[in-house]
Amino acid sequence: MEGPPDVPVGGVQQPHGGEGRSARRHCSPERAERAERPTPVRSGPVTAGRGVTALASDAAVLWIDPAAGHRDPRRAGRRSARRSGGTRASTRSAGRRVTTTRTEGAVQDRGRHRPPRWSRLAVSLVAAVLAALVVGLATGLLTGRPSGAADNGDGIRLFCGAGLIPATPTEEANWMGGVVLDFTSGAAPCADPAPSSAGVLLGAAVGGSAGPWSLTRLGWLYLLAVAAVTALGVWAATAAGVGRALLVVPALVPLAGPDFSRFFLSTYGEPAGLLGTYALCVGAAAITGTGPSHRAARGAALLLVAGGGLLAATAKTAYAPVMLVAVLVCAATAVTTRGGRRWSRHVIGPAVAVAVVGAAVLPVGAAQQWQARNYAGVNTHNLVYTLLLPEVGPEAAAMVGLPPAASSGAGRSYYPDGPAGVPGADVVAADPDGIRTAAWKTLATHPAALLRAVGVALQSTQGRDLDYLPRERWTEDTPRPTAVAPVGEQGATAGNLRGWLGGMRLPWWPSLLTALGIAAGLASVRIRPEGARALARTAGLAASTALGVAAVAVLGDGYFEVAKHTWLAAYLLDVTALSLAGAVLAGVPTLARRTGAWRTGR
Known part of the structure; x- marks a missing residue:
């Protein structure tokens, strides 16, 4: 009785007995002799008996495309076997069991390429040092x-919650003409x-100290945090190959500019939002x-x-979209469990997403209540006055319950002059929640106005430098601004805002970049090179x-200080641009190969 083909330990597949007899009976002697010869079965990147040249070739392939080592070979092998009617073979190579699928000479290896642990740790350490240098130079902490x-x-x-008092003659830090770095702690x-x-x-940077305190201590804390996030993200990304450390570059490069890292030396909420967004981008890059x-x-990702x-x-509650995206990423991330079933890979990610939502309920709710109580x-x-009335028109006043005369105050923000003399401002002050809800409903029924507002918000990201917020250190010789609250072109009046927007070069670029980034993300399922797909x-x-x-910035506070409120969006658009450029560069070799094959007719 004839049985299935045997596969000895040496990795050589013997032909089926019936096939050999058939070849001898119906073929020429030469063909019959070839049919009797054993057919070697390749077993992937690491196979006993292979030459140094073949191993070096496989190593180069895994370096360029590390995902070739972690694609699920069982599924690929089964699909290939079904398409070609091939057989599967099992052998032992280099001290481990390697299962292969023979399909017209193509073999899928179940073994996974794992870079050496020391190389991953070394690359992570180098990346952390580079990140620290980037932030240290951008903030001037390393230059003094x-x-x-x-x-x-x-x-x-x-x-004030950290018990700090500015070391200035007036014990104030706002609108001093420079960055107040010196404080007195312990109050x-x-x-x-x-x-x-x-x-x-900020409280962690202050600690339990009492006496003179410098804001540079907070800057060093953020610098170390960026370095730690970078190290962990690079360590995670290099699990699929050391070259995958480059996936973190688009998130890190914008921090080298003068517009983002400088907020690490401030008492705003923005630097914590920037750190969290950077961690999101680095972790998502490692996942992809x-x-x-x-x-x-x-x-880790x-x-x-x-x-x-x-x-x-x-x-900042205005950064809630960052958490929403983080929750979606966690929920969509698959992680296999040791010895678990196929469905178990979709347990860890969703569980983390639920944990994030649960952990955010109380602090986000408390921050929202504080904002509603004070602002x-x-x-x-x-x-209402900087966005709704200018974009929808005078008829919007009646839609939200304001007198018709309220349209005469269109374009005037609350600061710096306050609500005095603005028709309908007293109605807004009496019922801010009801008026805000009515304004949102009005914008929902006027999608063109809503789109224009979002377009203005994206365009305002070009004002990321926020030149009305000085970056130099305050000293006793620093002249104080003469204006009471110099909020710049982005705030007080509609005329100043429109003039500022009209003077921008390429005002359409942020909106186009946003559309291209979203389109690239949607089209990534059709992108073949793994590096290009991840970017x-x-x-x-x-x-x-x-x-x-x-x-969220314009729907929460209109156009007032819109550039500061969309400052984090400006960082994310820089990440988008760098990621798109990297995806194009990573896809060029594949496109060139396909173009060459098409021209040669192969």
């Missing part, structure tokens, strides 16, 4: 010339500080560059994504988050 973001009056919400905290993760980090079987790597989203949303009237005034997905994630941050 600190560059920060001057206070516009928001800083006291946090530093009694104020009664109602803003609930924020930025305040927690690895596979479900990289359990430890994806666990999920930690970065979840922690980053939670940190950003609790820094509900201000925010609603800015929404395209990072671009889609960053662009979607930027769109959400920009929309």
Whole structure:
């Protein structure tokens, strides 16, 4: 009785007995002799008996495309076997069992390429040092010339809770013409500080000290945090190959510019939001560059994504879209469990997503209540008078319950002159929640006005430099601004805002970049090179988050200080642009090969 083909330990598949007899009976002697010869079966990148040249070739393939080592070979092998009617073989190679599928000479290896642990640790350490240098040079901490973001009056919400008093003649830090770095610690905290993760980090930097205190201590804390996030993200990404460390580059490069890292030397909530968003981008890049079987790597990446989203949303409620994206990324991430069934890979990611939502409920709710308690009237005034009335028209006043004369105050924000003399401002102050809800409903029924508002928000990201917030250190010789609250072109009046927007070069670029990033993310399922696919997905994630941050900014506070409120969206658009450029570069070799094959007719 004839049985199935045997596969000895040497990895040589013997032909079926019937096939040999058939070949001898119906073929020429030469063909019959060839049919009797054993057919070797290749067993993947590491196979006993293979030459040095073949092994070097496989190593080069895995370096260029590390995902070739972590694709699920069982599924690929079964699909190939079904298509070609091939057989599967099992052998032992290099001290491990390797299962192969023979299909017209093509073999899939179940073994996974794992870079050496020491190389991953070394690359992670180098990346952390580079990240520290980037932030240290951008903030001036390493050069002895600190560059920060001057206070516009928001800083006291946090530093009063940490028991800090500015070391200035007036004991104030806002609108001093420079960044106040020197404080006195040890004072009694104020009664109602803003609930924020930025305040927690500020308190950690202060510690239990009493006496002179410098804001540079907070800057060093953020620098170390960026380095730690980078190290963990690179360690996770390199599980699929050392070259995957480059996936973190689009998130890190924008921090080298002068517009983002300087906020690490400030008492705003923005730096904690930036740190959380950076962790989200780094963790998402590590997820897109690895596979479900990289359990430890994806666990670390999920930690970065979840922690980053939670940190950003609790820094400022306006950064809630960052947490929403983090939750979606966690819920969609698959992680295999040792010995688990196929469905078990979809347990860890959703569980982390649920944990993030549960952890955010109390702090985000407390921050929202604080905002409503202190600034509900201000925010609603800015929404109605700087956005709704200018974009929808005078008829919007009646739609939200304001007198017709309210349209004469269109374009005037709450600051710096207050609501005095603005028709209908008293109605807004009496019922800010009801007026805000009515304004949102009105915008929902006027989609063209809503789209224009979001377009203005995206365009305002080009004002990321925020030149009305000085970056130089304040000294006793620094002249104080003559204006009471110099909010710049982005705030006080509609005329100044439109003039500022009209003077921009390429005003359509941020909107186009957002659309390209989202399109790349959606099209990533059709992108073949693994590196290009990962970068395209990072671009889609960053662009979607930027769109959400920009929309929440204008729907929450209108056009007042719109460039500061969309500052985080500007960082995300830089990540989008760099990711798109990287995806194009990573896809060029594949496109060139396909083009060459098409021209030669192969």
